[in-house]
Amino acid sequence: MGNTILEAKNINKEFHDPITVQVLTDINFSVNKGDFVAITGKSGCGKSTLLYILSTMDTDYTGELHIDGEAMGNKKEAELARVRNEKIGFVFQFHYLLNEFSVIENVMLPGLKLNKFNRQEVEHRAMERLKMLDIGHLALKNANQVSGGEKQRVAIARALINDPFIIMGDEPTGNLDKKNSELVFDIFKRLAEEFNQTLLIVTHDQSFAQRTHRIIQMEDGKIIA
Numbered sequence: 001m002g003n004t005i006l007e008a009k010n011i012n013k014e015f016h017d018p019i020t021v022q023v024l025t026d027i028n029f030s031v032n033k034g035d036f037v038a039i040t041g042k043s044g045c046g047k048s049t050l051l052y053i054l055s056t057m058d059t060d061y062t063g064e065l066h067i068d069g070e071a072m073g074n075k076k077e078a079e080l081a082r083v084r085n086e087k088i089g090f091v092f093q094f095h096y097l098l099n100e101f102s103v104i105e106n107v108m109l110p111g112l113k114l115n116k117f118n119r120q121e122v123e124h125r126a127m128e129r130l131k132m133l134d135i136g137h138l139a140l141k142n143a144n145q146v147s148g149g150e151k152q153r154v155a156i157a158r159a160l161i162n163d164p165f166i167i168m169g170d171e172p173t174g175n176l177d178k179k180n181s182e183l184v185f186d187i188f189k190r191l192a193e194e195f196n197q198t199l200l201i202v203t204h205d206q207s208f209a210q211r212t213h214r215i216i217q218m219e220d221g222k223i224i225a
């Protein structure tokens with residue numbers, strides 16, 4: 001159990017608008033350290049809804065969620081925000097970089113917010129991660145002066161700044177061409193295999209999913225395989 005990073009137990013979720021629709025039914029699974037897991041399934045099967053719950057952003061569900069052995073169920077929003085910043089790195093389809101800041105400043109933001117390292121240390125850590133992703137030379141550019149594929153790599157560097165227990169991605173290659181999708185996939189694979197980084201990625205891209213270590217297949221709000 002010491003190896004379990006995330007555990008979902010009997011997670012159920014309904015929307016009420018105006019009729020009640022059950023969108024997630026009895027979701028049970030766990031993710032261990034170093035796992036590279038894809039959640040996949042057709043549009044509307046509940047992938048994003050599930051990721052919202054697993055990332056602690058949505059608290060309106062029944063069942064249990066444990067991250068790093070800690071139950072999330074009765075935590076207040078401020079505590080959940082701390083868990084997110086400290087333990088989860090996020091990579092979305094759209095990178096959400098702040099255009100008025102430089103690339104390195106964008107990467108530094110969650111590090112400064114964490115308040116664990118001083119500014120100089122955070123800057124050093126940001127530069128290390130940019131270099132690891134081969135975009136060290138872009139550090140001082142404005143976020144809107146780099147390409148789409150580069151932006152997604154900046155977003156990955158930002159997700160890595162606080163040494164997250166787990167990286168969660170929602171269609172992280174959804175907005176990229178084939179070449180850049182491959183690059184992002186290779187980065188994730190390298191993070192898992194070289195750095196024992198845990199990754200949980202929602203994707204409808206079957207070729208991406210097929211190459212992860214484990215696939216959680218969803219249909220109509222249930223895990224089917």
Ligand SMILES: Nc1ncnc2c1ncn2[C@@H]1O[C@H](COP(=O)(O)OP(=O)(O)OP(=O)(O)O)[C@@H](O)[C@H]1O
Nearest residue numbers: 015016017023042043044045046047048049050204
């Ligand atoms: N706020 C909401 N209110 C009501 N129903 C919703 C809401 N958000 C999502 N749904 C419904 O819940 C179901 C699951 O949606 P979800 O976005 O999780 O699917 P998904 O698998 O991520 O799809 P996609 O791949 O298209 O993003 C869908 O039927 C959707 O219409």
